[in-house]
Amino acid sequence: MAFERRFATEAACRAYLVQLRWPEGVRCHRCHAPSVWATARRLYHCTFCGFQTSVLTGTIFQDTKADLRLWFRAMWYVTNQKSGVSALGLQRALGLGSYRTAWAWLHKLRVAMVRPGRERLTGEVEVDETYLGGPKPGKHGRGAAGKALIVVAAQVDGGRIGRIRLRRVPDTSAPSLERAVQAAVEPGSVVRTDGLHSYRRLVARGYVHEVVRKETAVGDNLLPRVNRVVALLKRWLLGIHQGRVSVAHLDAYLDEFTFRFNRRTSRWRGKLFYRLVQQAVAVDARPVKRLRRQLVAA
Numbered sequence: 001m002a003f004e005r006r007f008a009t010e011a012a013c014r015a016y017l018v019q020l021r022w023p024e025g026v027r028c029h030r031c032h033a034p035s036v037w038a039t040a041r042r043l044y045h046c047t048f049c050g051f052q053t054s055v056l057t058g059t060i061f062q063d064t065k066a067d068l069r070l071w072f073r074a075m076w077y078v079t080n081q082k083s084g085v086s087a088l089g090l091q092r093a094l095g096l097g098s099y100r101t102a103w104a105w106l107h108k109l110r111v112a113m114v115r116p117g118r119e120r121l122t123g124e125v126e127v128d129e130t131y132l133g134g135p136k137p138g139k140h141g142r143g144a145a146g147k148a149l150i151v152v153a154a155q156v157d158g159g160r161i162g163r164i165r166l167r168r169v170p171d172t173s174a175p176s177l178e179r180a181v182q183a184a185v186e187p188g189s190v191v192r193t194d195g196l197h198s199y200r201r202l203v204a205r206g207y208v209h210e211v212v213r214k215e216t217a218v219g220d221n222l223l224p225r226v227n228r229v230v231a232l233l234k235r236w237l238l239g240i241h242q243g244r245v246s247v248a249h250l251d252a253y254l255d256e257f258t259f260r261f262n263r264r265t266s267r268w269r270g271k272l273f274y275r276l277v278q279q280a281v282a283v284d285a286r287p288v289k290r291l292r293r294q295l296v297a298a
């Protein structure tokens with residue numbers, strides 16, 4: 001109810017977006033000049049280049065015809081479902097007419113979940129690979145075909161797991177795994193892996209490399225944090241998607257899982273909502289292009 005009161009009007013939602021997008025004052029979307037004046041049509045006219053910016057320009061809300069209040073409810077719903085949401089669940093919760101709309105919204109929100117704040121992990125980090133998805137049991141004899149290979153990086157936080165990063169890689173070659181480590185972990189950090197040969201040049205890439213040996217006694221959990229993350233990720237995928245995760249959409253699911261996992265200790269759900277809205281108005285064209293490809297592929 002507090003949420004409904006706080007965002008009772010379109011204007012309240014818009015003001016919230018303006019505040020999160022331009023905490024230091026409105027800027028032109030094109031030339032970034034800070035001198036703009038508000039038009040009657042809720043645009044900001046740049047006195048420098050004449051461009052008219054909307055708070056929605058370049059965000060996941062761009063070109064939306066829906067009421068922002070509905071978007072806010074969608075974001076509130078998504079952040080309040082502890083284990084994640086399906087398009088059908090979102091459609092029902094908001095009373096959306098079309099499943100396709102719910103699906104498209106959910107994918108846009110997933111893009112927002114992974115936007116900025118992608119600073120790399122530091123300190124001690126466990127890294128391992130795992131296969132996800134692919135043919136159901138019964139369709140045998142295809143090996144790794146149709147499966148996706150994921151690199152999991154989990155930060156050591158005392159006896160617990162800190163933040164994580166998940167990344168799809170094409171294969172277990174040294175260049176693929178090194179690129180994944182470089183994207184996930186700050187150089188200078190300690191990277192702990194098994195004895196896979198592909199990791200052998202991590203020291204040359206600026207990391208302190210610790211190898212835990214696979215050949216030790218069966219049952220030894222030498223990379224306990226990544227193993228735990230992999231188990232949770234597989235259970236989560238099964239739980240909300242009944243395991244029917246197509247490899248084409250896997251990146252979006254990995255983003256959602258990472259977002260939720262890294263904020264799992266946020267005591268206040270409102271904080272999660274705040275982060276989601278903040279990332280929804282952060283402007284970066286690249287993930288939107290990726291989203292467009294996903295929508296075309298769907």
Ligand SMILES: [Zn+2]
Nearest residue numbers: 028031046049
């Ligand atoms: Zn301008």
